[in-house]
């Protein structure tokens with residue numbers, strides 16, 4: 001290669017940092033043939049440098065001076081792989097101020113501070129690349145930002161958290177308890193440093209926020225995303241869903257409506273016949289519907305060392321190819337030109353429209369069903385299907401699948417139903433999607 005190598009500084013040497021080193025080293029020759037020059041890690045900074053020291057020896061500086069690395073004039077691209085949003089924000093903002101390009105896998109950082117970071121980067125004329133931050137190795141950022149650029153995107157929906165999909169798969173197939181499977185996901189390197197981010201849907205909401213910005217050309221608005229995780233999901237409902245021909249998946253959904261954008265993460269019943277219902281383990285899948293192309297699906301590993309490194313290294317190659325180009329002519333960070341971002345409202349969850357799975361544990365006596373259906377009808381909630389299951393002496397579970405209804409009306413109806421004397425426990429409500 002005749003061009004000088006691109007010099008990379010690595011912040012963090014954990015699961016993804018280690019994977020990035022491995023992929024970059026193992027495939028160095030092929031990567032250089034694609035990038036047009038070598039991409040060399042020249043410095044590493046991390047909290048406990050011993051693991052990196054064991055790998056790099058004396059070949060390059062390894063220490064815990066993260067600010068020193070982002071200010072090192074020898075470095076062209078800073079790769080941020082420490083996670084979190086406080087120190088990572090300071091480091092990334094400083095790297096940008098120092099005129100360095102940034103590659104990051106940190107969705108929390110970009111969902112919380114993306115507007116500030118992208119604005120600073122545009123002003124300075126540097127790139128902030130984040131393919132690894134959304135659905136790990138799947139090149140979904142590139143697909144939406146470049147491949148689908150002709151389309152008016154109607155909705156994006158996906159399994160975008162590997163840990164929770166792994167937990168749901170293991171619970172369904174092997175009936176294993178939640179805590180056991182979560183520990184296994186942590187051992188395999190899928191989970192966030194704080195796994196409540198995974199199981200409460202926060203990590204998926206971080207990624208969905210970025211997907212919505214790329215799809216609809218809106219500013220990053222994580223604070224308006226509705227987030228519900230899988231911790232309150234019952235094995236009983238997983239079973240009922242199965243018998244009714246559905247699977248429960250934690251989906252992130254961003255949908256364009258005439259009055260705004262729906263932005264929501266929650267457990268969702270999807271027809272078992274859909275491809276996405278059959279995405280198992282830590283795999284991710286993202287569906288994107290565009291007006292020209294119709295429905296598309298992107299499938300692959302959303303977590304883990306080398307799958308995530310695949311996206312980090314792809315970004316390194318992109319930045320290497322583009323760093324001498326005119327900043328005005330690069331692909332914009334959020335797919336749309338910064339001065340053309342739209343101000344669509346993010347709809348409150350009460351305004352979303354979808355269909356619902358409702359489970360009522362009731363006294364099994366005459367008139368119960370009539371009362372339930374009357375309250376639903378009064379709120380314009382129409383019933384698509386209904387099943388009753390005896391639960392023991394004098395009690396039954398009634399499961400109702402509704403047609404599309406407004407969430408606020410469903411919540412009101414549930415409140416009224418829960419006040420009826422014959423309902424034994426709180427009503428279970430899980431949203432449904434046909435994804436068509």
Ligand SMILES: NC(=O)C1=CN([C@@H]2O[C@H](COP(=O)(O)OP(=O)(O)OC[C@H]3O[C@@H](n4cnc5c(N)ncnc54)[C@H](O)[C@@H]3O)[C@@H](O)[C@H]2O)C=CC1
Pocket residue numbers: 011012013014015016017045046047048066081082083084087105106107108132133136189190191192193302303304305308
């Ligand atoms: N593990 C995965 O499958 C994926 C992770 N990510 C993201 O990649 C980033 C890194 O994740 P992992 O490698 O899994 O985490 P990790 O916990 O395995 O590694 C983090 C590394 O950064 C260092 N570090 C953390 N905080 C630090 C601080 N304040 N100062 C100095 N060093 C610090 C740690 O010592 C460790 O070397 C995170 O933003 C995560 O959300 C993205 C996609 C997939």
Ligand SMILES: N[C@@H](CC=O)C(=O)O
Pocket residue numbers: 133135136160161162163164190191192198203302303304
């Ligand atoms: N914790 C995340 C890691 C990748 O983003 C997940 O489980 O998907």
Ligand code: NA
Pocket residue numbers: 131132133134135136137138139140141311
């Ligand atoms: Na990706």
